[in-house]
Amino acid sequence: MVRPYGDTHDDGAVQLSFTLPIAWSEAADEAARQLAVKMGLTEVSVVEGRAIAAGFSFFVVYARTPAAIEVSTIRAPSAADAPLSMEQVDDLIAKRVGRKLKVAGACIGTDAHTVGIDAILNMKGYKGDYGLERYQGFEVFNLGSQISVEDLVRFARERDVDAILASQVVTQKGSDIANFTALAELLEAENVRERLLLIAGGPRVTNLLAAELGYDAGFGRGTLPSDVATFIARRLSDAASRR
Amino acid sequence: MVRPYGDTHDDGAVQLSFTLPIAWSEAADEAARQLAVKMGLTEVSVVEGRAIAAGFSFFVVYARTPAAIEVSTIRAPSAADAPLSMEQVDDLIAKRVGRKLKVAGACIGTDAHTVGIDAILNMKGYKGDYGLERYQGFEVFNLGSQISVEDLVRFARERDVDAILASQVVTQKGSDIANFTALAELLEAENVRERLLLIAGGPRVTNLLAAELGYDAGFGRGTLPSDVATFIARRLSDAASRR
């Protein structure tokens, strides 16, 4: 079992901050303390409490949590395991698939944050790691921003793509989940889900979340193009050899 | 009922950070998420997770808490209410007590942080507010640092002081609570508790905590000398007139 670590094993130390919609006074500090206690924390120390506007106070709290986690049971395999080099990926595709893999990427819904998906797809790549357009093994269609789920699915069917790469950066009011879900459902409804790899990406995406949403993989912050290339190449070359 | 406020009333938004004694991986992020869930938080977003050393990872989390507080029921009267000016305090003492009040201050236990108690007692004061030595109405004994509870109580008895001002700045391992308690108990044991005002101070002290420890008042961060002077003068002039 693992607990937060302040300066001693298992001390459970955590830092918290929040705003309460009340004017500051000593009673406000006490309210903050009681709130932390209600959150199950112990040894609560309200180290800062002050008015930040009329009727609003800001607090910094240090406390201990009794919560602990059995880390050994946590299963969160990364989709970005043991990435291959561009040459290795191209080699794998050439030998085991024998043709270029077609991938279509887009920012779906009203999301216009293309920098992330561009980082994965564009020739230039990200942090010195080349993008998928540079690979011999991929034919890349970058559809850009604000692509409706319908348009993306239509495109994927028309071009018979091997993988869809959907990006979501805006997460406000759960819009990312809504859009990802809509995409997966439409693919099911149109009976193409089985024919392609479905990949989600964005700063708040995890592989676990993607799996829950019915995706083959999810890539989060800091993803490199080669992580994604490796995943696609491995999966599809396995599939090819199984056929 | 009041809940933390992010950008919408009652959204319950809180920020958290902590270290876990595990190496970083996607599974570590997931452990952090599960820990926050165990703490009763919802919509948990692990916005940052990274290795800070071999076997240690640091996390920043935003989430919502369902906890809420009924602020109207919180009783935390400040000891520093409606402070008087130095002239008013002196006047009050002169008219209602008719003699100088004797106060003895000290950093008790092994605590050597005298800056706080000096700020209250020394002529010079704090943030432009004069210290008690400057008042006509007080005779001040500043015993300094690392004063044992026994020495302080002996001094108080010998000089027959009207108020004891005990300071605790170091709080590690609960040493402040232990020292404050020892002082209150020794005063009781020696039957002098009733004869004097017992006041606690220090950055982690609240009036509520002081009351729990059997003190007449507690003063925390940002206390001004006039807050303390007013409290003593009011209490002791009331007591004088009741006699």
Place this chain on the structure above:
Amino acid sequence: MELRIDQNAVAGARSLAAAIVDPIVDFVAGHSTLSVERAVTRLCGVDGVDGEGVPLPNRLVDALARPGLGVARALGAALAETGRSPQQVAEAVAAGEPLPDPERTPEGALRAALRSHVDAGLARIDAARGTRDAMLARLPQDEPPLLYVIVASGNIYEDRTAAVAAAEAGAQIIAVIRSTAQSLLDYVPYGATTEGFGGTYATQENFRIMRAALDEISERLGRYVMLTNYASGLCMPEIAATAALERLDMLLNDSMYGILFRDINMQRTFVDQHFSRQLNARSGIVINTGEDNYLTTADAVEQAPAVLASQFVNEAFARRAGLPDAQMGLGDAYEIDPDLRDGFLLQVAQAQLARQIFPNAPLKYMPPTKHMTGNIFKGHLIDAMFNLTSVMTHQTIHLCGMLTEAIHTPFLGDRALALENARYVMNTARSFGDEIEIKPGGRIEQRAHEVLSGAVHILSGVAQRGLMNAIEDGTFADVRRPRDGGRGYDGVFVKEAAYWNPFADALGGVTVRA
């Protein structure tokens, strides 16, 4: 602190920018757009929506048989014929009545019929400006950099709470961020709104609600708190008109942002932008240009010359629209990779360069965004270095960075921390920039030279090919936009000889080449 800069290069860049802009302004002079015309109706007092929620200005302008004559002509004719007010005419059109043929009404009569409404519109603008001037005199702002924060809850009432709280925490300018992609709507939404997405709709009623709240807090704090919103997009002229009427103090308005970053047709944008700026000039609204966008999408070290080139172009356009220097909030941003060794020197060089090249412009300095991460602690520090650069180089409009930039639109508490950050840094180092000098010939000065000559290089390329060709070729932000592609192209039309826009006439600015 002064950079020694090549004044010939600066003068050269200015005349290149003028040469780039002049043909576009000539083009603009011959064209109008649906949004320009809708703005005219709004200034004449048309407001409200029909049963389906379509704004009456849209209904009215869409009903024009010959838009090339301008809506004013049709409206004036209708007034003359019916004796109605512009609002009544619009309501009638929305109810299905056709507009009269303007040719039927004699020129003098239709102009006369509209006169009082045009005057009333201009008078409201002037009154708003007068009120602003009076309030600023009575409730002076704190010294610049003026701390600017955004509110973006999607709900105008939560935004109001947030704005008032921010003002109390030291904000001097409040921006209400618009709901996602409002810039792509070819109409201005109506009424008080509570359902925005990543921001709150820009509507006249929302402007009013916010201005009222800020007026109240301005009085309470004894300093005037400014309000700003976004004009760029398909409705730039209408937003400019509405903002003028409701006394906004600033507006985002860039001559190329919509084209490059929102795929709005370039002709549409240039025409809209020009009329908007004429309106801004009259209403005393400071424009904020969008050079930061070059930096959020590409490498900030490489893009620095593009930023400066764009500042020159924005300045040239603004001058042609009659906007004085004091209303040109030219943009820049602190977007260099925080982990680049000596990146701070490059930021200082660039900020100081803009300060010296545009000495009278209220420069708008945007915070780090792209390299902000979920590590709020480090983010807060990057914002601090940004704050330091801003106060050292005397930036004017300072958009405070949020430690949660990579996470969510700002919480109320985030804004308080951001303002505290700016206040602390700008106070502890208030005069630092004035007490040091830049080493002559050192790395800071060298970088400034590099950026300036890079900008001159870009501008001379653009001047040679012409701005529209350059945009088609992908000169800016690596984006190619065809001259007749993009959104809103169908809303651009050629003015007929008899075209009439009484506001454009009244506003002045230099519509035709000087």
Place this chain on the structure above:
Amino acid sequence: MELRIDQNAVAGARSLAAAIVDPIVDFVAGHSTLSVERAVTRLCGVDGVDGEGVPLPNRLVDALARPGLGVARALGAALAETGRSPQQVAEAVAAGEPLPDPERTPEGALRAALRSHVDAGLARIDAARGTRDAMLARLPQDEPPLLYVIVASGNIYEDRTAAVAAAEAGAQIIAVIRSTAQSLLDYVPYGATTEGFGGTYATQENFRIMRAALDEISERLGRYVMLTNYASGLCMPEIAATAALERLDMLLNDSMYGILFRDINMQRTFVDQHFSRQLNARSGIVINTGEDNYLTTADAVEQAPAVLASQFVNEAFARRAGLPDAQMGLGDAYEIDPDLRDGFLLQVAQAQLARQIFPNAPLKYMPPTKHMTGNIFKGHLIDAMFNLTSVMTHQTIHLCGMLTEAIHTPFLGDRALALENARYVMNTARSFGDEIEIKPGGRIEQRAHEVLSGAVHILSGVAQRGLMNAIEDGTFADVRRPRDGGRGYDGVFVKEAAYWNPFADALGGVTVRA
């Protein structure tokens, strides 16, 4: 970045400091202390505790009939008489055996008997120094400012975890903070300890545990990670001896800290300090002086001249003990009220002034502490401005400030954030100080002049009255300390003519006035 400073004033301050220090060093030459003698026994190999936990060096020295002759004489005599080792002699004394009368043994014999032990002690010191030099050559440190963090859990094993983690996060120097008031103990605790209070006991075993862990991580990281601890206090010479043996790299050692801030007798402190520094000189240990303490207890703007005066005094004492400039980590701190307008300018002035006055000293720069509050977000920013000042003014030893300074001794995560803060700021603004100049005659330079002339004023007052009188009068830190008051006075004694301390003789330094 250079201040134009009055070099005559600097030279004047130096000679005043020498004049202040010379009579004290003369006094020191005639005296020894219990701790000096205990250090001698430790260097001869005495270690361990008796049944009640009293350290054998204490037992041995307390058993001296005539301490004025020095323990070496008694020990040499005992060795000569018994053929035992120093450790065996100490154990025997602890068991109740009396020490032989040194007069009984001829001078030559007792010196000869001790010789090999003295040589072995010096050889261990030299070997440790040699190892450090070799490791530094093989595993070079990163460029200064050298990032220094504290560990203070009270438990040496948690401290070890914390220290290794800090090294991995970029720390170059690790300080193990001592348990509260260890400086007032008249003995050095023994063994590995897990029960400290606000810090961890300084013991030889704890030194060893930490050094071993840091050696391991140094190899892993490919850069040498330094270890430091506190020498000031009643056991200054013993800590210096132990640190020399266990290869600590730095030690807190101030010529007046113990007197002013711990009420340790001044004579005791001066004598202890001198022998400690002789040892430090031999062992290559860099001292860190404690000028920061003037600032945490009083107003930092007012106290700046006192800091500089103290730096001159510490330098003068260090020179007399034979310490080269390269081992003088003179102290200063960033303690000006963060809310003072332009406070940053004053900090830069002071830091740069010290840098120029002591160009070859590895200056030690301490972080903001007094004005840190529970507002960790603001605290992190104050630390950033401190980090910036440090890199701009080329400080050498940089104690990283913690955002939780006002709350608790650092958590492991706090330390990582503090190091990240320093790394970020020092990288993004690495050369900034070299690329700017201070405005001649501007406010920064004026402030530097003010501080320098204030220091000269203090020093000339002290030189007139004599240092001991000045301390009695409350010249420093507003504290009055009587010459024969304070802790440890009973441990000071006059050397008899036959006094012998083979280490002092071997170590050199300038015990008698140059």
